[in-house]
Amino acid sequence: MAASKASASPEPATATSPATSRPLLLSGNEAIARGAREAGVRVATGYPGTPSTEILETLVRLDPGRQVYVEWATNEKVALDVALGAAMGGARALCAMKHVGLNVAADTFMTAAYTGARAGLVIVTADDPGIHSSQNEQDNRLFARFAGVPLLEPADSQEARDFTVEAFDLAERFDVPVLIRTTTRVSHARGVVTPGHLQVAPVLGFERAPGKFVMLPSNARPRHRALLERLEAMTREVEASPLNRIEWRDRALGVVTSGITYHYVREVYPEASVLKLGWTHPLPQGLSCEFAAGVGRLVVVEELEPFLEEQLRALGLAVEGKAWFPRDGELTPETVRHGFERAGCLPASESRPLSSGQTATRPPVLCPGCPHVAPFVALRQLGAVVAGDIGCYTLAATEPLLAMDSTVAMGSSIGMAIGLARSGGATGPVVAAIGDSTFLHAGLPALADAAYNGTRVTVLILDNATTAMTGGQAHPATGTTIRGDAASVVDLPAVCRALGVASVRVVDPYDLAATHLALEQAVASPGVSVVITNRPCVEAPAKVRDHPFHVIAERCTACQACMNLGCPSITWSEGWHEERRKVLIDVGTCTGCTVCAQVCPMEAMVPVPGWSPKR
Amino acid sequence: MMQDGGSLLLIGVGGQGVVLASAIVADTALRAGWDVKQSEVHGMSQRGGVVSSHLRFGRRVHSPLIEAGQADAVVAMEWNEGLRALPYLRRGGPLVINLQRTVPPGACRDRIGGASGYPALALDALVTEVGDVRACDAMEIAARLGSRKAQNSVLLGVLAPLLPFPNAAWLGSLDDHVPRPTVAANEKAFEAGRALEFPAETLAQAALAAARMNGHGGNGRGRPARLEITAAWCKGRACEICVRVCPERCLGINGIDKVRVTRAEACTGCRLCELLCPDFAIVVHEEA
Numbered sequence: 068m069a070a071s072k073a074s075a076s077p078e079p080a081t082a083t084s085p086a087t088s089r090p091l092l093l094s095g096n097e098a099i100a101r102g103a104r105e106a107g108v109r110v111a112t113g114y115p116g117t118p119s120t121e122i123l124e125t126l127v128r129l130d131p132g133r134q135v136y137v138e139w140a141t142n143e144k145v146a147l148d149v150a151l152g153a154a155m156g157g158a159r160a161l162c163a164m165k166h167v168g169l170n171v172a173a174d175t176f177m178t179a180a181y182t183g184a185r186a187g188l189v190i191v192t193a194d195d196p197g198i199h200s201s202q203n204e205q206d207n208r209l210f211a212r213f214a215g216v217p218l219l220e221p222a223d224s225q226e227a228r229d230f231t232v233e234a235f236d237l238a239e240r241f242d243v244p245v246l247i248r249t250t251t252r253v254s255h256a257r258g259v260v261t262p263g264h265l266q267v268a269p270v271l272g273f274e275r276a277p278g279k280f281v282m283l284p285s286n287a288r289p290r291h292r293a294l295l296e297r298l299e300a301m302t303r304e305v306e307a308s309p310l311n312r313i314e315w316r317d318r319a320l321g322v323v324t325s326g327i328t329y330h331y332v333r334e335v336y337p338e339a340s341v342l343k344l345g346w347t348h349p350l351p352q353g354l355s356c357e358f359a360a361g362v363g364r365l366v367v368v369e370e371l372e373p374f375l376e377e378q379l380r381a382l383g384l385a386v387e388g389k390a391w392f393p394r395d396g397e398l399t400p401e402t403v404r405h406g407f408e409r410a411g412c413l414p415a416s417e418s419r420p421l422s423s424g425q426t427a428t429r430p431p432v433l434c435p436g437c438p439h440v441a442p443f444v445a446l447r448q449l450g451a452v453v454a455g456d457i458g459c460y461t462l463a464a465t466e467p468l469l470a471m472d473s474t475v476a477m478g479s480s481i482g483m484a485i486g487l488a489r490s491g492g493a494t495g496p497v498v499a500a501i502g503d504s505t506f507l508h509a510g511l512p513a514l515a516d517a518a519y520n521g522t523r524v525t526v527l528i529l530d531n532a533t534t535a536m537t538g539g540q541a542h543p544a545t546g547t548t549i550r551g552d553a554a555s556v557v558d559l560p561a562v563c564r565a566l567g568v569a570s571v572r573v574v575d576p577y578d579l580a581a582t583h584l585a586l587e588q589a590v591a592s593p594g595v596s597v598v599i600t601n602r603p604c605v606e607a608p609a610k611v612r613d614h615p616f617h618v619i620a621e622r623c624t625a626c627q628a629c630m631n632l633g634c635p636s637i638t639w640s641e642g643w644h645e646e647r648r649k650v651l652i653d654v655g656t657c658t659g660c661t662v663c664a665q666v667c668p669m670e671a672m673v674p675v676p677g678w679s680p681k682r
Numbered sequence: 683m684m685q686d687g688g689s690l691l692l693i694g695v696g697g698q699g700v701v702l703a704s705a706i707v708a709d710t711a712l713r714a715g716w717d718v719k720q721s722e723v724h725g726m727s728q729r730g731g732v733v734s735s736h737l738r739f740g741r742r743v744h745s746p747l748i749e750a751g752q753a754d755a756v757v758a759m760e761w762n763e764g765l766r767a768l769p770y771l772r773r774g775g776p777l778v779i780n781l782q783r784t785v786p787p788g789a790c791r792d793r794i795g796g797a798s799g800y801p802a803l804a805l806d807a808l809v810t811e812v813g814d815v816r817a818c819d820a821m822e823i824a825a826r827l828g829s830r831k832a833q834n835s836v837l838l839g840v841l842a843p844l845l846p847f848p849n850a851a852w853l854g855s856l857d858d859h860v861p862r863p864t865v866a867a868n869e870k871a872f873e874a875g876r877a878l879e880f881p882a883e884t885l886a887q888a889a890l891a892a893a894r895m896n897g898h899g900g901n902g903r904g905r906p907a908r909l910e911i912t913a914a915w916c917k918g919r920a921c922e923i924c925v926r927v928c929p930e931r932c933l934g935i936n937g938i939d940k941v942r943v944t945r946a947e948a949c950t951g952c953r954l955c956e957l958l959c960p961d962f963a964i965v966v967h968e969e970a
Contacts, residue, residue, distance in 0.1 A: 092712050092720075199723065223719070223746075256721035256746035257708060330744035400749045420751040420769040421811060427762050427789035427800045429695065431731035448926055466788065626952035627793050628929040635730040638785045639798060645968075646903040647950055648796050656697075668927065668954055 093260045095253040098224040099163070099191060100125035101260070102231025104135065106187070107268025109158035111137045112146035114508065115537035116165030117200040118254040119193035123163055124540075127550055139540055139549045142477070142508040143168035147175045147190065151244075154184030155280060157271030159235055163191040166207045171477065171509070173210070176244070180214040181290040182280050183242035183297075186271050187235035191247045193254045196370045197397025200536075202457065202476065204395070206371035211246045211348040215294050217301055218348035219247045219310065220326040224258035230345060232263065233310065241297050241304075246348075250370060251397070252327040302349045310345035313358050320412055321362025323355070323375055323386075328368050331403040336413065350378045359384045366391070366410060370398045433462050435636040436611060436658030438576040438602035439529050442500070443470035444632065444666075445583040446527070449590060450495035452487055456480035456510075458502035459536045460529050467633045471500065478509025484524040485517050496590035498525045504534040504542040507557060511566070517595040518567030525589045525596045526568075529576075530559060531604040539607020547608075563597045570596035577602055579665045605658050613659030614674045616652055622671035623649040629663040629672070637663060684755075685846055687716065687740025689748045693767045694759030695784045696724060696731045703757070703834045704735035706859045707841070711739040713851035721746035730786065732763060757841055759820075759834060760784050765801055768812065776814040778840045780833065781891045782821050793930070793950045796902020803892040805885065816840050818884045819891055824871045829864065832871035839875020907951025908967040913940040915963040924955035924964060 093101065100122050103111065113123045127137050136153075140146035143164040150162035162172075169176060169192050176190070192210070195201040211218035217237055221227040227249065234245040278286050305311065317338045324332050325344040332341060342358040344351070359365050359379070367376040367388035376388035392398065392406040407413040433439055443463040446453055447470040455461055455471035456479060464471035473483055484499035501510050506528050517524055534540040541547045544557040563571045570592045574585040582600065589596040605611040620640065625647035629637050636658075640651035652663070654675055664672035690707065694700040701722055708720040722735040736748045748770055756771045757778040758764030764779035771777060781803065789799035809815050818840065820833035835856065842852055853869060860868045878884060909932075918939030925933045925941065932949050936942040941963070943949070955964045 090712070092708055092718060252721060252746060256719055257705075258719045258743075258746070259712065259717055327746075330746070334745040335749075399747050400745045404749070418749075418751045419773075421771055421773065423765050423768050424807075424811075425799075425801055426766045427786055429730070429732045429762070429786045430788060431696075432787065434730065466791070624952065626929050626954050627950065628927070628954070630787060630790060630793075631929055633787050635784075635787060638787060639790045643796070645951065646796065646901065647793065647952065648790065648798075648902075668958065 090259045090261050092257050093224045093228070094121060094255055094257045095221065095224050095227040095249055096121035096193070096255070097125045098227035098260050099231045099247070099249070100129055101262055102228040103161045103189070103235075104129045105228075105263050105265055106232045106235040107159055107266045108135055108161045108235070109186075109268070109270060110150060110153035111135055111161040111163070112140050112149045113163035114140055114143045114146055114168055115504075115534045115540040116168050116193070117537055118195060118249075118251045119163050119165045119168070119191065120537045120540065121254075122161075122191060122193075123549060126161075133550070137549050139542060141543055143172040144175055147172040147179070150188055150190070151175060151179050151182070151184060154186045154188035155182075156273045157185045159187045159268045160184070161189050161191065163193070165201065166192050166194040166205055167201060167203065167476065168192070169207055169210055170205075176210070177214050178282055178287075179244050180216050181282060181287060181294055184238065184244065185274065186268070187238035188244040189231065189234040189238055189247060190244055191249065194248060194250045194371075196250050199251055202474065204371060206374060207246075207248055208347065208374045209372060211248070215298050216243050216348070217241065217245045217346065219245060219345060220347050221247065221249060221253055221345065222326050222329045222343075223253065224256070224260045226345060227253060228260050228262065230310065235268070241301055243294070243297055248326070250327055256327075298349060302352070305346050305349055305351045306353045308346050308351070311351050311354055312343050313354065313361075314341045314343060315361070316340045318361055319363045321358055321365050322368055323358070323365065323379065324368045325375065326370065328370055328398050328403065331398060331400045332368050334400050335404040336407055339412075344375065347375065350375070352382055355379055356382060356384065359386070364412075366412070368392055368398070368403060368406065371395070430465060431462060432633055432635050433459060434605055435634055435656045436605040436660040438531055438600060438604070438660070439463065440468070440632050440634070441576045441579045441582050441662050442527055442529065442586065442598075442600055443468045444579065445586050446470045446498055446500070448583065449586060451498040451525075451586075451590065452493040452495050454480040454483040454487060454497070454499045456499070456501040456505050457536075458505055458529070460500060460502060463500070467631050476509075477505055478513055481510050481513035481517060481524070481526055484526070485513070485520070485522045488522050488524045496525065497523075498527055498586070498590065500527045500529060502535070503528060503530040503532065503544050503559065504540075506559070507543055511562070514563065514568065514595070514597075515566045521594055523594055525586065525598060526563075527586070528559060528563075528597060528599045530599050530601055533604045533607050535604040535607060539604060541608075559599055560597075563599075568595050568597050570594070571599070572597070573599045573601055575602060576600035577660050577662060579662055605660075611658055612680070614678055614680075615654045615657035615659050616661070616664055616672045617654055617657075617675045618649070618651050619671050619673060620649060620651075622669045624669050625649045626668065628666045628668065632663060632666065634663060684844070687738070687743070688754040688845065689752055690737045690755050690757065690841075691734060691748060691753040691767050691770045692737065692757045692759075693732070693734040693763045695763060696733050698733070698759040698784075699834045700733040700735050700759060702859060703759070703838060704737050706838060706855050708737055709855040709859065710847050710851045711737075713854055714847040717741060717743045719743045719746035732766070734763075734767065755841065755844055757837055759837065761803060762801055765808075771812065774813055776816055776844055777808075777812050778816045778837055779808075780821070780837060781817055781819040781888055782833070792902065794902060794906060794948070795904055803888070805888045805892060809881075816878075816880045816884065817888045818875070818878055819887055820875070822887075823874055827867065827870050827874060829867040829871070832864065832868045835860070835868040835871035836875035839872040840878060842872070842876050903951065906947050906949045908946075908969065909943050909949060909955070910965040910967060911941055911943070912963045915961040916940045917961060921960065923958050923960070927954045927958055929954065
């Protein structure tokens with residue numbers, strides 16, 4: 068579509084300046100936001116999820132004039148519905164989510180490929196190979212083939228910006244949503260980006276087109292055929308796309324690669340010829356065959372699934388790939404090097420790295436003062452079988468809390484708790500533990516199920532008034548929008564009651580006894596019960612720092628009861644009592660939540676005298 | 683050194699400012715006209731987990747990640763994390779390491795043995811292994827200058843002479859990234875780090891810190907204590923106080939509704955059950 072260029076701003080170059088040509092150091096996510104802004108995006112939606120979260124947050128920062136409507140949606144399906152509706156209304160739309168979010172949005176995604184849109188619709192899936200912060204490492208490139216939509220794979224921040232701009236054009240030219248797939252190393256790595264200028268993409272306006280947007284069977288059948296025809300047209304176009312290129316070097320070895328692995332290949336094997344793919348579905352078959360014909364040996368280096376490899380093999384090409392490179396985990400320069408070594412392309416390296424010696428492991432832990440701690444102490448004491456969910460509180464499954472028995476997908480806790488209760492095999496009261504954002508995302512239908520079918524489960528809603536694990540994003544129960552504007556607030560106890568839950572308790576999780584009692588009463592009540600904890604996250608959106616505590620060493624009998632909380636502010640001191648280590652509190656990080664003082668039988672934990680809150 | 687580019691690893695604990703520090707270095711490199719890539723790794727937790735940042739600069743940088751043994755320098759905000767990052771350091775490369783220690787709760791699990799899983803401040807051994815160790819107590823230096831929060835600027839000051847970036851690029855980047863009211867404090871801390879004399883001045887400082895920090899004398903019991911339970915006096919589930927308070931979760935209720943020891947091997951002899959039993963039904967024996 069026609070796009071006129073706005074004049075460049077002479078403002079200083081910062082990550083948030085609207086238009087500039089000075090190189091910027093941007094993460095892939097920031098670059099995608101920039102690309103979308105430059106392409107004239109009008110509506111941007113998403114649900115927070117590592118490693119995708121910063122895309123929408125950056126877009127807000129890039130758009131102080133509020134020309135773009137940006138929202139945190141309740142979940143990824145709603146986000147994609149909103150974006151599709153916006154595109155149907157003629158406004159360029161972006162929808163960003165993590166890889167598993169696309170599972171939630173898949174219902175809309177699969178059929179949006181049929182409908183297409185009016186204005187460009189670009190969907191970003193940020194995959195997490197290596198499972199840095201996810202529950203699986205599915206390869207969402209397969210979703211592009213599954214749905215029949217174009218797939219772009221940027222390799223760095225510059226390409227993240229460039230491909231996003233290109234994606235909007237592609238989406239409009241082929242009347243189909245475009246999937247951009249990043250990985251953690253593209254989304255979160257920073258690189259130098261030369262930005263472009265802001266385009267003006269006018270809202271095209273809504274036009275009735277029921278044959279295109281009303282997917283009754285009689286309309287869906289021809290739209291499926293139309294999708295296949297669009298795919299056919301894309302298959303021709305992709306051959307000449309500048310997003311794919313052959314880099315001829317030594318022709319003994321030709322490497323086909325996409326995304327971040329392109330840079331690993333260039334790093335460890337700079338002499339090899341490379342077919343660098345940026346537009347990977349539909350695959351440029353002619354270009355691939357031309358490349359294969361020009362090299363002695365054809366090797367694919369790609370993260371996770373043999374997505375390119377299998378398609379190249381289907382073209383009849385003799386190609387190697389997963390025989391040498393792992394199909395699981397994140398590729399790194401090392402694993403790529405080792406793969407080339409195993410394949411006999413590179414001589415075995417003789418690196419002899421320095422040794423760490425003995426170091427302390429430092430697994431992720433709940434923060435000092437985290438309001439999630441006490442409820443899990445109580446659940447462990449009650450001998451509950453706990454179906455957990457996705458959030459910081461998933462760490463309750465680890466030492467020393469050890470109070471969570473399952474974590475599968477967003478909102479799964481409640482449904483799984485229902486199943487555990489109905490299995491008749493649970494060894495204690497069945498409790499679902501779910502955060503506020505996750506509850507609104509996918510917990511509501513399951514709670515309605517529990518109430519409707521009268522299943523005896525207790526649902527613990529850990530309401531810390533934010534989406535904590537992804538860095539503290541707003542949601543419908545926080546009272547603010549992504550832009551910080553005031554918003555309506557979901558009344559969680561009222562919602563639970565409205566869904567048919569008679570027993571709803573709200574409790575302060577800093578009061579261990581009250582929390583214990585509320586959970587004890589809840590599990591004893593017939594039918595479904597809900598306990599809601601109501602302390603905010605200590606880190607976001609505001610830092611909570613109350614009067615810190617310290618340990619009166621003479622009182623400490625080194626019983627270790629406080630160490631069972633797993634608080635990072637509590638550690639062993641240099642003192643001993645009866646051959647056991649006494650403890651101390653790091654006053655600098657203690658938030659004054661008082662929970663350790665509540666479990667200490669010796670009243671050794673007391674507020675630091677003479678402390679006054681800083682302004 | 684690193685006249686044609688280089689690879690730096692910055693590492694620390696969540697909340698220590700690794701991300702900000704590496705953003706400052708990356709921006710400095712950019713201002714000095716280099717191509718830069720930077721990638722940080724942090725786990726699920728906001729605070730308390732390991733955070734590391736790979737930073738590479740050169741004429742044209744491909745990978746944002748550094749291979750093992752290929753980091754030209756490592757900057758560690760914390761002692762244990764500095765040791766953890768050693769496999770990344772090129773042999774002969776400098777290790778900039780803060781003597782600050784953050785002992786994770788996970789290093790305090792050997793309740794019967796009392797052995798800490800946290801490595802001792804053994805600087806001599808580290809110098810033998812690494813060679814070029816630039817250790818300092820950045821917190822102490824920053825505190826002396828008036829702001830403990832500026833400690834990472836001390837470490838950047840130690841790093842600065844190792845990199846081919848002009849001072850103006852450093853200060854410009856520093857000033858743009860730290861909170862406005864702290865610019866002067868951070869500049870002072872940066873200059874203090876830059877002026878540190880290695881190794882003489884800091885080795886002395888490290889010896890002092892080691893003497894202070896490694897003073898974990900004493901020994902753990904090394905064997906569990908033994909509980910003597912007078913079943914006739916125990917009220918079982920009607921009370922259950924000992925079961926609930928036991929920090930090692932050693933106790934349970936048996937089939938005839940009396941308390942019993944379920945994990946004898948884990949009893950540290952803390953005496954909470956003995957002290958809190960309202961019926962004097964439990965006695966702790968220190969001997970086996």
